[in-house]
Amino acid sequence: MERIRTLCVGRMKSGFCREGCAHYRQRLSRLYSVREMEVADSRPGSEAVRVEEEGKSLLARVRGDCLVVCMDEGGAAWSTTEFASRLRAWVEIPSRIPCFVLGGAFGLSRNVLEVAHVVLSLGPMTLPHELARLVLYEQLYRAATINWNRPYHHAGRREG
Structure with a gap:
């Protein structure tokens, strides 16, 4: 099984988001x-x-084996299938672990964004x-469900 890391600012306080x-x-x-x-x-x-x-604090936790993916509003906007394709490629790199970095209420510092291999937007x-x-x-x-051919994603299906 491949490994994914998330590196986030703050503990989850909101019950529904934490759950x-x-x-x-x-x-x-x-x-x-x-x-996480x-x-x-x-x-x-x-x-x-x-x-x-x-x-x-974030940079102190980024290791040399991280393929750093910073989540930032100014990042690239990919479709879910493009994201799945990139994730598949990233987890197949033996010496790298995709590390998704998410800032706090005010986002990420320039120093964090500068170490990113990829800067990605959620929209x-x-x-x-x-x-x-x-x-x-x-x-x-x-x-992951797309990459493992599991039922969950319904791209291209429309009710008419």
């Missing part, structure tokens, strides 16, 4: 081994200071960071 993440992480773990790592939210301060502090709409984490886990699970 949703646990649900999709558990389902995903049947197809890929998953390791969290770093603490920075203490109250200016937005810039918080982003920089959180960025330093053009703004999402709270806890909901973004839930969407990321759902999309990872959806991509």
Whole structure:
């Protein structure tokens, strides 16, 4: 089984987001081994200071074997099938582990984005960071089901 890492700022506080993440992480773990790592939210301060502090904490957890995929609103927008194809390629690289990095309430610092191999967007709409984490886990699970030919994704099916 291949391995996927997620590296996120903050602990999940919202009950439904925490439960949703646990649900999709558990389902995903049947197809890929998953390791979730969290770093603490920075203490109250200016937005810039918080982003920089959180960025330093994130970078301290990025290892040399990580293929760093930063989740950022300015990133590339891929279809689910394109994401599944890229995920398949990433997990097949023997010396690399895809590491999905998700920032806190104010996003990722420039320093974190600079180490990214890929910067990816979950879409053009703004999402709270806890909901973004839930969407990321759902999309990872959806991509995994595509890659493993499991029923879940219904691309191209329309009711008429």
